Amino acid sequence: MSNNTTATVTLTQKNYLAEAKMRNHFAVIDEPLDFGGDDNGPTPVEYLLTAIGGCVSITLRMYAQRKGWNLGKITVNMSQKEQLTPQGIKKSLVEEISFEKEVTEEQRAKLLEIAGKCPVAKMVKEATEIESKITI
Structure with a gap:
């Protein structure tokens, strides 16, 4: 592909x-x-956070539309967290998702699962290989 x-x-x-x-x-x-x-x-990191948040919200909307669920506005708040560990500073991303409309516990669980299938987040989680070269 x-x-x-x-x-x-x-x-x-x-x-x-x-x-x-x-x-x-x-x-x-x-x-x-x-x-x-x-x-x-x-900054580049802010664009990365935006890309993940945008992808998650779009992925959730696509899924909800197929299911006939009206979620209203979907908000994804993304942030970078830094934590001091014995090995040094560990960085991680925090994703907080909310919906304008109420969702059931069953819908909430399924939507959280679907959020994890966002292609951009998967690229980051799976440490996508980057081929680097200098061209003339």
Whole structure:
């Protein structure tokens, strides 16, 4: 199966400001002022959190529509958690999902299972291989 999803990111000459192009869409990436950036856009980690939250919410909506469940608005709050361990700082992601409409305990359990099937979250959880090369 071939998936031709691509993104091109170009770091500009202005500190850490990067310009990204995905299909016909554009975005900027930057670091906050206290990390040497100019705070012109979200950080790469914030985009990762957004990508997972967006994917989870879309995956849940698709499933709920097939089941005929009206969940109303779906909100996914994503955050990065850092914990000091004897081995150093351990980073993890926290995902909190809520629905505008009430759901039963049975629906809640199934929706939590389906949330785990979001393709973007699976890429992160399964440590997707990245092939890196420098082109001329």
